[in-house]
Amino acid sequence: MENYLSQLNDPQQQAVQCTEGPVMIIAGAGSGKTRVLTYRIAHLMKQGVDSFNILALTFTNKAAREMKQRIGMLAGEDARNLWMGTFHSVFARILRVEAARIGYPNNFTIYDTDDSKSLIKTILKENNLDDKTYKPSSVLARISSAKNNLLSWRDYRDNTDLMNDDMLSGRPRLAELFEMYSKRCMKSGAMDFDDLLYNTYVLLKNFPDELHKYQHKFKYVLVDEFQDTNYVQYVIVRKISAQHENICVVGDDAQSIYAFRGANIRNILSFEKDYPDLKTFRLEQNYRSTKSIVGAANSVIRHNKNQLRKEVWTANDQGEKIRVLRALSDNEEGSIIAHAIFQEKMNHQLRHSDFAVLYRTNAQSRSLEEALRRLNIPYRIYGGMSFYARKEIKDLLAYCRLAVNPHDEEAIKRVINYPARGIGQATVDKLIVAAAGSQKSIWNIMENIREEHTGIAGATCDKISDFVAMIKSFGIMLPVHDAYNLASHIASHSGILREFYQDKTPEGVSHYENIQELLNGIREFSEAGTTALPAPSSELNESGIRTLDQFMQDIALLTDSENNEDGNTDRVSLMTAHMAKGLEFKQVFIAGMEENLFPSQMSMHSREDLEEERRLFYVAMTRAEQKLTVTYSVSRYRWGNLIGCEPSRFIEEIHPDYIEMTLPSSQMQTAESSWGDFDLADNSHPRLFAKRKNAFSKNNLKPLKKIHSSSAPDSIAENFTPDDPNQILAGMEVEHQKFGTGKVVNIEGNFPDHKATVFFPGLGNKQLLLRYARLKIVR
DNA sequence: GGAGGCCTCGGAAGG
């Protein structure tokens, strides 16, 4: 006990030992926030607090998993019984038990964002509303923010401000949509992500006995990443801890990067107001980074007006200055980074996993990947499509969802005709219409398809009855077969397995493998009772097995991809700055530091937005332990167009003392090798090809032959080195691998950066950076 | 009902 407290510094120890009453810990980047939280929980347990009475809420599954594991190492087996997880998973567990109180079935389905959007689309179609005015994502965002601010559809309808808002923005029927959406979810026995929070709030508000029960149970409540919580989360936490008031929140306002999703620093301020006897601890010593990195990050975040007073410092070495590198193209940027990683790894004897490349948008990963691949540097891209977001996985899971809850409308729509069984869109529409006019769900209609007046032809009714019989047979098997047996049964009897097995294309094979991987995961669950969710293992049921509905409870909330691919973990990490939160690397590269990209032009509507972008940059910088490199490029392909770029204002905000500007490409001779990066013979792109074909035939030129990019003959790309820009004259014909033959319209700039505007028939004017576009002059 | 052409539009992201 004494032993492990001695591993903490003074403020950390105080924060750990002050266990009673409301506590707020403001923890700067790299100050050992997770460490304090885990030690605090372990400390509580060593003091004799029963782990059943501790509730710890995190923002991501990953954070919960890791913390639970670390507490396990400090405090032993007992950690398994902690209530630790994300807000959503913990409240879903509570609602599984209590759903009946608020009018939901206990086997309710959890709708993911796709399900929600699809339901909104269906509702829009039924009401003949235009999905441009009522964009499903905006409608969902509006409904979501209402629920996150504790408003039901009734409250929304009665709120004149909101209604006026919608009237002014030309969406007067939003309140109706909210109502229909809520009722449809209810009818389907489904909750969306926001409902898990909102319904928990309703439960605790309307049922004092429930509130009392959970207040009594959770004697100690801890919240991680408090700056990322939204209003409903804050209110629930406050309610649950009202009995004992042993509530501890940990956060850093400088790392709040989810304000656009409703998180607010206001929660931190309200917290101080709501708990007058609050004890606040500040952890300001950074253990992660060098003085240069801490200083540079401080100098940037200082530009934000909206922040709590805090001075992060470090006793670590000075370290190297922040390196700023300028590239001429996005591909050269990738190449510079790849070479730098190679060099640094050699010079400092590091592992690949000591490096991370961070960027603002996922689209930037492509050029980085290509550059790393060229140097044979292993890498891993985080983000992208998660395992559970894949179509084939969702298809099989939809059948499993139906076995558990056949009223689930989104699951029905997904698989009623997959694999094809002759029930088309028209039939589904009729079912929806029939259900809409009654209290019945689509499933109820389908069960009695012959008695309902749906206008569906007799033959189709038979097919529907077959489908119903199949789903019912799955439902009957549910309690008596273990999850794996039933899931395999479903996979083969639904026809899904056959569908993918017959598909021998590479995609088909990968779909089949993914299905197998899902089944393996279910087998693991059946045998051991564990999933990747940090929930306690599922117990065996009365029949001595673990069933599919137990599995399905966990799986809906698993959104992070846990695919470990092959065993090689020594890889460079590529991810967005958002994903990097909470991680650390010896060396970090931040790529694409250009104005309009980072900060992103799309999210720059106000000063608050700029400040959030700056906090994001701060998060990215503070991931680095030893060395930080920031890169930008003067040109970049964006949606097929070459655009000019300027360095980000954030680079200038780094105090000059911490910066080392390196001259452009003088550092290496790779500029030559990045020639030709732009010029794929992109006739392979169907749309581009069609456009060009059209333009060529209009101009009576010979028809184009389709060339696949990988087999494009190099000879087309005659090297053209414009030592003298005057070699190129307006009116001269130019052949470019990507765009075909065009005429130079005008030239600007000086070697090596001069640009030409070239007219390509059918494609209009293209700006080319001649230095990096391989051209062939056809006089 | 599936394949393919054409058009629009997105951009960062937790559960």
Place this chain on the structure above:
DNA sequence: CGAGGCCTCC
């Protein structure tokens, strides 16, 4: 650019 949606044609 490229994913996803809609329309058309077999």
